[in-house]
Amino acid sequence: MNRNDVAPEIARSWLLVNAAKPELFDEASASRADQIVLDVEDAVDPLLKAGARRDVASWLSQPGNEAWVRINDRSTEFWSDDVDVLKGLAGLRGVMLAKAEGAAHVTETFDRLGGATPVLALIESALGIEEAVAIARARGCFRLAFGSGDYRRDTGASADELAMAYPRSRLVVASRIGGLPGPIDGPTVGSAHRQLREQSEVTVSLGLTGKLCLHLEQLSVVNEVISPTSSDVAWARDFLADFEFRGGVVRDGSDLPRLGRARKIETLARAFNVEPA
Structure with a gap:
């Protein structure tokens, strides 16, 4: 289990781990991440997804190993295999559903997993932002997260703080309406501590209470900034x-x-x- 083992309701740092590299799983689990997310979606080439899925299932079946898994979105051919392989695994804490764009995406995933596994909805498009309240209210939705990179590609928006303020605030409001914990912000690309600290401070100022992380080096900064002083x-x-x-x-x-x-x-x-x- 990860060293800090902070409850997912208040987890600050969510470390994405490439599921095609199972040699990274143990290191991530022992890191300062509040929660780890084994990624079988964007991080994995389509030709490698079946193998990555098997490696994730094998690791989560071993005693003491626990993680979330980012699965492929509901519209893809990979979604069904993802949920079928993960269902019932002892170490599965929950799934992060990529590109959630409607309440049905969350509920179908939740039901297919057996009706007890929490679904963290990753919102990555203009439609997802528009439907954020419905998604937050969906049965099985545990928390919202912002896929900022895909959102920018979908809308043409820049990474500027002002351009990103609306979608972030929309997720904060939707989470409050849906009775969910605060949402999780998108990642900062790169490990420059000054940039990461500044962006994490913006995360906190807008009311988000967690942040996706891409590297081990980001964890301590994110945890510090999002914690009370x-x-x-x-x-x-x-x-x-x-x-x-x-x-x-x-x-x-x-x-x-x-x-x-x-x-x-x-x-x-x-x-x-x-x-x-």
Whole structure:
């Protein structure tokens, strides 16, 4: 199992691992990734998908091995084989459904997997963004993620923060309406820490609570930026202590929002082992 083993509801870093390279699976599992995703979709040539699928199934069948799997989208010829091979595997934490564009894509995947395996919907197109609320409300949908690269190819949008603000915000709003955890942002290409840190800070500012990662070197930066800061934790614990000291009395209209924020920070701090400053 991965070292941090953070619950997928609050997982910050989601490491994509090429399923055609099974020699990488153990290293990824032992990494700082909150969750790992074995990728049998875009990372794998069509001629190699059957072999990659078998390698994933073999690895997930071994005791102690757990991961999510990014499967091919519902419209492809590969989807059916993906779900049939993965169904019932002990180590399968859930699937990341590529190019989700409607609620039916999620529900059909969920049902085909037996009705108990969570489906993380990867939204990668203009239609997917338009249908985001319906997707978030679909039976079996666990969380939303943003396939930013394919979205740009589909729409012609640039990677500029302003151009990407609308689809990201749309996923944040859809997740809230659907009662889901915060969405997962698309990856940063490259491992330059400054660029990765800046883009991760934008992720947090827009309300997304996780990020796809392409390299092991990205994990520590993503985990740090998406976690509460030490000063946040200090403020939260001071506020909660004061609130308890005064018997939980609400003094004004700002107390309840601050209480909610403090409790959220405290929960995440415990999960991520962040100590106050």
